[in-house]
Amino acid sequence: MNKPDPALRASRLKLLLIMLVFAAPMVAAGVLTVIGWQPNGKANGLPIEPQRNFASEQLQVTMANGQPWAWRADEPQLTLVALAGPDCAAQCLDVLTKMAAARITLNQNAPRLRLLYVGKPPADAASNGMSSYWQLGQDSKDQLAPFRPSTPDSVAALLVESDGTALSLYPAGFDPTGLRKDLQKVIR
Structure with a gap:
């Protein structure tokens, strides 16, 4: 052997x-x-449950030029939707500015995020350059009402995938720094 x-x-x-x-x-x-x-992911936004797809629901947002907002982006782009409560003023405008700044911090990936403001713009929106960063639209059928804050001078936000699927809700009073961190994780 x-x-x-x-x-x-x-x-x-x-x-x-x-x-x-x-x-x-x-x-x-x-x-x-x-x-x-x-x-457990440590996202700052709340998941949208049940999940919704604004494109398939045909949720219509009309832009200032009369054209409908295209929820399905031609290229991979997420949409950050800002929904202001009644009487959007100084605090609301401050949060909107921080949201736009969060897009800028994405550097070369900034074009992968579209900013959409839905609702009546703040009174001094034209003078502070809001339209330079945000595309302004109206939800005439008020289909986004469940996400809109009722608190005066506040903002809520929705993060929407390029196919129109709503991913996260940032309710009124959210931390814009947390939103920025989430955007940096999602957009690479």
């Missing part, structure tokens, strides 16, 4: 250990999935 060569046994053991190193994460992921554990 021949004894296996010790070098051959060592190389087989090394091969088995290498296979184990690569298989262990897959086995661990399978076990975690079976027991129902899911990682």
